[in-house]
Each structure stands twice: as C-alpha cells, then as structure tokens.
Amino acid sequence: MTDTSTGSTPSRRSLISWGGAGLALGAAAAGGAVAMTQAGSDVEPAAESGAAIAFHGANQAGIATPVQDRLHFAAFDVKTEDRAEFVQLLKDWTEAARRVTAGQAVGEGAYGGLAEAPPDDTGEALGLSPSRLTLTIGFGPSLFAKFGLAGLRPAALVDLPKFAGDNLDGNRSGGDLCIQACADDPQVAVHAIRNLARIGFGKVVMRWSQLGFGKTSSTTPDAQTPRNLMGFKDGTRNIAGTETDRLKKFVWVEEGDEKGAAAWMTGGSYLVARRIRMNIETWDRTSLQEQEDIFGRDKAEGAPVGKAKERDEPFLKAMKPDAHVRLAHPDSNHGATLLRRGYSFTDGTDSLGRLEAGLFFLAYQRDVRTGFIPVQRSLAVDTLNEYIQHVGSAVFAIPPGVRDKDDWWGRALFTEEA
DSSP states (O other), X not given: OOOOOXXXXXXHHHHHTTTSOOOOOOOSSTTSOOOEEOTTTOOSOOSSTTXXXXXXXXXXXXXSSOOOSEEEEEEEEEOOOOHHHHXXXXXXXXXXXXXXXXXOOOTTOSSSSOTTSOOSSOOTTTTXXXXXXXXXXXXXXXXXXXXXXXXXXXXXXXXXOOOTTOOOOGGGSOOSEEEEEEXXXXXXXXXXXXXXXXXXXXXXXXXXXXXXXXXXXXXXXXXXXXBOTTSOBOOTTOOOTTOHHHHHHXXXXXXXXXXXXXXXXXXXXXXXXXXXXXXXXXXXTSOHHHHHHHHTBOTTTOOBTTOSSTTSOOOGGGSOTTOHHHHHSGGGTTTOOOEEOOEEEEEEEOTTSOEEEEEEEEEEESOTTTTHHHHHHXXXXXXXXXXXXXXXXXXXXXXXXXXXXXOOTTHHHHTSOO
C-alpha cells in the first residue's frame, strides 16, 4: 500500500480520542491515477472498478452513483447520551469516510506505530484500491427521540405501517443510524464498516448488518440489467444516475418539501431497507410459464408480456392482474417511482437445510408516504408473495451531502434549533 497521508493527518494521540482506532485504506492501484466522479451530481460513472468516487457534493454518493458490485450495510443504535460526544463522532466518521473513499490512510496505518498500542487500522485492506467505495449515512426515526431532536424530525420520515405478509424480526429491523458501504471489492466495503464501528466504540453499537452481492438494480441503464436470485432481470425501468429531471422529481428532497426546522433535509433523500427472504426451493420447482406469469416478463430476454425486447413499453393489461410488474408499475400507483439499488444475499441455511437467501431491497425516494408505502400496499395481492417474505425492515432520513472539508455528516441537523 502507498501511504497518501498528508501533513494534516490526525496524530496517534488524536486518534485515541476516537476510541483508540482509525482506519486506513490503500491508495489507487499502483501505477495508475485515481479517477474521481462528482458526488454532487452522481452522474458520471467511474472510469474503472478501482477508481475513487468523490465524497463531497450536494447529495451523498451511493444513491444515484453507478451501482457497485458489493454491499455491507450496517444499522447502529446510539448509546451515548452526550450530544456533544455524538456530534464529535459524526465529525470523526465524516473525516474517516472522506479519506477512506479517496483511498487514503487515516492515522499511522496497520503497522509502524507504537508496538505497545493497537494499530490504527485493521489492515485487511492493505494493498487494495478504493474500488469505487461509497459511504452513505442515514438517521432513523428513533434517533429523533434523543438529544432534543424531536422537533427536527422530518414529516416524511414516518414509521412504516405493517404490510400484509410481513414477518419482521426485530433483531434485523430499525436502528438509530445506518451506514451503507458499496464497493466493487467486498473486503473494501467490510473494512470501512468495521473501522467506523471501531471509531464509534462506546458511543454506538451495531444493531444488525447485511452483506450483499450481485446488484439487483442498476442506475446505468446502458449496462446489462442484472438478475435476481429467481433468475429474472430486475430494475429495467430504474431511475438512471444521468436522469437529473427524474432524480429531482422522485429522489431528492427539494426546498419547501419539509417545513420549518426540518428544512435541514433539503438535498437529502429517504431510504427504505427491507430484507426479503426468498423461498428458493419452492420457486425452483415452479414451472417456467408460471414464473413468467408471476413476474409479467419472460425469463430469457426480460421482455414484458406480448413484447419482444426488455425495454419495450409494457402493456399492463396483457399481464395477469396479480403480476408483479403490473402491480409495481408507476401507472398502477399514481406515478410513484423509486430509485432501487438492492443486492442479493445468501446467509447459509436454516434448521431445515433451506437456503437463507433473498433480496436486500434498498429504495431511495423523495417522500416515503408517496413512494414506498403506496407501492408496497399495491403489492399486497402480488402472486410473488407466495415465494417471498419480508423479514427485516428499516427507514432512514438520508441527509444532504458533505459539501467541503469543513462540512460533516448531519451538520445541518445539529446546527438547527428544535
């Protein structure tokens, strides 16, 4: 690993105030320059899988950014009752995220420091490139019951209602905070979450986490549409990172959306995360025709019923009334549109030897009340529900981006008066 630390790198002593741990990540791949994209617009794809995504921008990276191949998602509960201590944690996390997404080391790294003290970095990412790592933070509804924040809770950050078929595990749901780490190398994503958790030791505790692979939605429609674990293409009509008009309409919180003190959310978004278990063994014994009828698309091309190509405009009335595509389509939901960036997961097997596998659904929207909630209610009669079950759930307010080196995650929230 090439150390790209600058003279402003925090000292070992200053890092001890973070809980005795920092994090380090290798610089760009040896011999190559780091390609940077603009986080504020999130419209330019990185030049290569080892490139770095710019951290600063009007909106957080990791939303409209071209979707990376791997995910480590973590939800945290806040343990400190000291507001100043929590604000300092957000500042420390921001600095760590700023550096790690750029492929820079934080602190003195995994070796070379005091032999009597723990290394500043866990070391598993030594020699690896930034791998287009993005880190995206979110604030859950429960956070606003702390630190005198009740008057700053956005109206759109609603508690999700119970939906038909939900079988939610409280140990895999909720959280005061979330961090979404996406990268093209799973070790880079895991390294980032692991070290943020170390910095937060004693102030926050990880509530639950999820690893993901095989992106199931794309924000780059010119690329091949990925397939989910049921073998069907997913995200054909997803919002593209280049569609600034659709991002403005459906994803980013605009000025005036949130009134009064909650105006700090301008430039942010709202995230719904759902862990969806697939009954893989039952699905695999279902006939091809029934599978295609359930989705409303053919399995080979991904074309809608009666059409030849994947991106042909679907004729919804040609599909069965309970077909997934028909029920989820914006035309069936008063125009409700989500930006999805979900991932497949497999977490071993259950006590009956069945695969613990499915979709970790991530959807960004301008307002949960006009986005995910009506769409999910529409899907209550979806035949696909016979083969899936929602077992985890969380909703988060995603604050606007970090604009410059003096800014930090959540600054607008914590500098407003409740």
